[in-house]
Amino acid sequence: MRHDVGIEWPDLTKEVKQIDLVVYGDPEGYTAMAKTVGLPTGIAARMILDGEIQQKGMLRPLNVSMYRPMLKRLQQEGIVARETSKVVDGGSLNDLLVSSFS
Known part of the structure; x- marks a missing residue:
């Protein structure tokens, strides 16, 4: 299972977090x-x-x-979720979510 979360912080920094849960x-x-x-x-x-x-x-x-x-x-x-995070420049959060981790 994967969740991609786009965040725009008060200082206008944009971050994309990706949370993965893999269980067999x-x-x-x-x-x-x-x-x-x-x-x-x-x-x-x-x-x-x-x-x-x-x-x-x-x-x-x-x-x-x-x-x-x-x-x-x-x-x-x-059962552990792994989280990665990227601070990104420019673009809309929606566009960044689509392309950030591809």
């Missing part, structure tokens, strides 16, 4: 889909049971206290 299934075990869906769900359930997550209702994982421990635990399971 095990021939004798879980598929990549099972790992990337099941592990975060299981980790979140454990965090709720252990009292690390106490908020109620439907939650988005945008809170640092939620996503940082989750990312650490996913890393222990071999």
Whole structure:
């Protein structure tokens, strides 16, 4: 999975970040889909049971206290996103996103 994110900072510097997540299934075990869906769900359930997550209702994982421990635990399971970044000159962000990492 890849996300390309264009950023224009307040000083008008333009940056393109590319975030890649590559996970492979095990021939004798879980598929990549099972790992990337099941592990975060299981980790979140454990965090709720252990009292690390106490908020109620439907939650988005945008809170640092939620996503940082989750990312650490996913890393222990071999699920890690790699991020690259380029500061770019000129052009619209849309054009830069299309051409920056090609």
